[in-house]
Amino acid sequence: MRKFLEPESVALIGVPRSTGVGAYNNLEILLRFGYQGEIYPVNPKAEEICGIRCFSSVLEIPKIVDLAVIAVGRDRVPAVFRDCCEKGIKRVVIISQGFADGDEKGKRLQEELTERVKEAGVRIIGPNTMGVYNVHASFTTGFVEHYKPENPDPVCMVAQTGVYQVGTTVFSPNGFAKAIDLGNACDLDIVDVLEYLEDDPQTKVIAVHMEGIKRGRKFIEVARRVMRKKPVIILKTGRSTLGAKAALSHTGSLVGDIQVFDAAFKKAGVTKVRTNSELQDAIRAFVNFPPMKGNRIAIITATGAIGIIATDACED
């Protein structure tokens, strides 16, 4: 998992030839992010992009890169992914969408990817993802221009969307140091990420946006263990009936009954939030304040009314 966030070499498969606004060129964005590792763009129609030599296939790259990022049309993903496996690449981010988030065919294609993972010993983040960013390694797989925090908060945002990466400073005062978009989570999931973050010295606070989960029991076990070392904040979405339907078409997630999740979160001891503003508040609190030593709270206020509102909030 660690090398997903700090690869020494990366193959970018399906880099567009155009650059600038509207091109969604992940090579251009990666260069601007200041990445110092080796980059191997793959595009059979280009000699070079952004001044960097292109390869027509991942098989032609003269080394086994730490990470491959696939951003080609859905129907071409299986062949490209096969090439990655054949080449011996162990980590793949699949940006492309139209899998379990799409139609029946997409669902089948995603199942084939998951099958292959078991055979080939490769690990996947995605599909349908922005991938990851890591300010400490100046690395991003993002295809949408996003701000690189200068002195980021020691927070890792784990989500099933890239929107928190794009809006990093909206959600944490100085932006997240690391962010992982699990997308449809066909292979690597929140459990894998928590296990990595548990001992990651650069991460002091873990914030999670979750639509669905497959390994519920394992999640409770791991979250409970991680919680003893650092706070875990969870925003579970698709709580409502219609929200659940929307989540199914967004990341193909079966969101499950919110009561079951609430019970699981309680058992795991994580901090549950209901809205993005609660998420912002919780992140800010955990970043700025030391852990509480007990379970008592004193409210100091210049106005009675706000004291009452704060008291209500404590019981909420």
Place this chain on the structure above:
Amino acid sequence: MRKFLEPESVALIGVPRSTGVGAYNNLEILLRFGYQGEIYPVNPKAEEICGIRCFSSVLEIPKIVDLAVIAVGRDRVPAVFRDCCEKGIKRVVIISQGFADGDEKGKRLQEELTERVKEAGVRIIGPNTMGVYNVHASFTTGFVEHYKPENPDPVCMVAQTGVYQVGTTVFSPNGFAKAIDLGNACDLDIVDVLEYLEDDPQTKVIAVHMEGIKRGRKFIEVARRVMRKKPVIILKTGRSTLGAKAALSHTGSLVGDIQVFDAAFKKAGVTKVRTNSELQDAIRAFVNFPPMKGNRIAIITATGAIGIIATDACED
């Protein structure tokens, strides 16, 4: 009620001689607010304050003012209030605290005030209040320096606290045009205020902070009627067990069971909010958007995750 917010003459009883930061001089604040009406400060120890002639008693003022504002120590309030009644003043704001919000004696003193209201035909806002402000009349009874919005939103904030007056632009983008702090609401209450605001052309949105209420049935009836003309947003505080205890000592309000309030709000058709940030959002929405024509909502989003969160919020 209207003349509470736009009096042509006002007696300020208990104006301190000192001015500046920490003096809480309501005369100084009123002058700075740009009030153009007649002001009669009452302070037996001063000849003049802020360049305005003082009277030693309200009885000495050569006319019957539209409004008297009492800000003397609790134990001196009954005598001063009696003077106001004797003088024939019909409207009194009692800033002083230590009534139902204080001890047993305070509770008794407040009951005596309420008794007198019935005999003398005078109406009271308070005690334990910041009183009112009205940008359109450049009038304020506030004793804490507060911002005067230049182009205020057409919102009247009715509260049992002055904190919304002090933080006016926090809660409405351009600040409230009018604000009323009912304090302990020993006489005038939310029902009276709603009846006034119903036909007030300067008020398009009514925001309410409520700790307790006495006339529940009447409130439902009036709120329901007002709702047909303009939106009413309510933040009911003291929802929690401890919050209820705190409210009792803040404004002496018996907050009642939140389920009963929820049912009443539903029956009245008002917009219920649970937190100050929901209050901010609701005010902003009602100020900026026209009323919805139906009960269907479309969500347009550049990112699936936020669409799901918005869908959850719609069902909340």
